[in-house]
Amino acid sequence: MEKILNITNGDSAVMVMQQAGIPGVFLPWRDVLHDGPVPAGLSLEKLSEVRAQFIIAQGWGKPAVIINSFKERDTELLSYRNFSKVRLWFEHDLYDQLQILQILDWFSENPPETTKLTIICTEQYLGLASPEQIKALLGHEAFIAESHLMLAKKAWAAFRSSNPKDWQQLLNADTTILPFLNGAIVRLLEEYPDCKTGLSRTAQTALSILLKGKCSPGELFAKYQETEERRFMGDSSFWVILRQLLASNPALMTSAPGMQITLPPTLDQILSITKAGEKVLIGEQDWLDSVVLDRWIGGVHLMPGNVWYWNQKSQQLVKQN
Template sequence: MTERILNITNGDCAVAALAAAAMPGDPLPWRDILHEGPVPGGLDLAALSEVRARFIAERGWASLGPLQAEFAARDARLAGFRDYDRVRFWFEHDLYDQLQLLQLLDWFAGEDLGGTRLTLLCTDEYLGPSSADAIRQRLSAETAVAGAQLELARRAWAAFRQPTPEAWVALLRSDLTQLPFLEGAIRRTLEEYPHPRTGLSRTAFQALCLVAQGEDRFNDLFKEYQTTEERSFMGDLGFYGLLHTLAEGEWALLTIDRRTPAHLIDPEQRYGVTDQGREVLAGRASAGEQLARDRWIGGVHLRPDRYWTWDAATDTLSGMNA
């Protein structure tokens, strides 16, 4: 009898790549940008999916009703995993994928697997641009998901959803070898907290630097930004929204040549660095309060009167509390 396989992966591009490689089984794209917006603890999958759908809709990235239906259908298909002999996790090494993998492994850690096997294919190569032969060759790296991996994922997912970042930082002092790309994901998440001197996240700092160097058109700017990432994870919509955030308010760090909605990308949009932006880049001013306006990183809700900073050079977390 033919083995029934459920292939869970990060999104539609990966699904298309698996199809082109004629991988057997049914695809399930996870389709959530978990490094953007609230991922609070204390919610089951259905409740969290509702929170995620509302956030994505509020950003203008999709309409709420269809998105709620899509999440519900996705979750229902996941709950039907016992219809399959094997669940294959096809994921990459970057932050976007690693957070999705944590969510899924945490969910499976709480399930009775019955006769279904879980296997993992996770490498440092991106699925979307991979050739069919390269994807087929990945099968040689397939491994069974171990109980220790499920336990680590459960601990890490809970830490990511805590209302303060201390537990997420504490993971760096534990053994993470069961999930070899997790440490990089933790560190990259922490780099999205404001820097103690500039108040900028790593992404915001790179964006400002590139504009200051003359890379002022969105399409070119986004391409150059991607080269600054060891493990690219951010999509163009998230980056476009960040640039709009940097251009808002009395102390805007960027100028925009023409105002467009933050969810409708104008590839020819042009940017400039304000005097305040140059002060921040020079370390003579901080943008921490501006970038911490109603911002979420996992379960942590950053506000101007309550936010944390992260110094990647010294692995130091500092907190500000109202």
């Protein structure tokens, strides 16, 4: 019997795979790579330290647990030669596509030798699948070739570059061997400030929903999810965006008097758009005039003096003069 290492996007997927009786060891990747710094020039272990500190700073778990999770993950990956096969199980959305790039880039630097590399990547959300659906996905398993590794290496370097144009240039590359990568490239670019509003696509969507009426944070997140062609963002990341819109001066949205957004939210937390939010939404005001930008997208640190806008119409990034 083959000894298999199954690498996938998180614990929910692992749970369903175990229920489906998928053989092997399971390694959930557990990193929200579209949030926070992913700078170039760091080994897997050093990058894991950066990622762990970012997640700790967000308050997304206990520091010791987060640090140990990354260490255990990297140690398991380093043991890949103990397995006859490493099988990647991922989805079509931005969250998963970035994880695929990181893992395949690592294997491009650490040749699998006698260990077979395969991938299963479809439009099926793994954590929402039934055991029967998981079993059926085995029919989509494909071998990972050198061409997969080379494209991933190029794309991962572009993602970690301090020049966002490197990521944009991937739109001109042939990415068909990773069929969902092109969509992920565009979706990440849409998280740069919009050239008219200064808002990311996610923030702009949240305000557009509130323009139609007040709702709770939970309702807002659910309605936002419905707007995504490929759902990738968890509620923790979404909450960070909402808090930024609440904290800007002037605020673009407001909550019930004295209420703060908590995770999980309570039913008495109600959000509504402000007049300032309406002005930004229609392009009468740039949100970045109201906030001090301090945000990482991959290897790009957006901050005063390094502000990049995304022009959806021209599909181009433009640096602020």
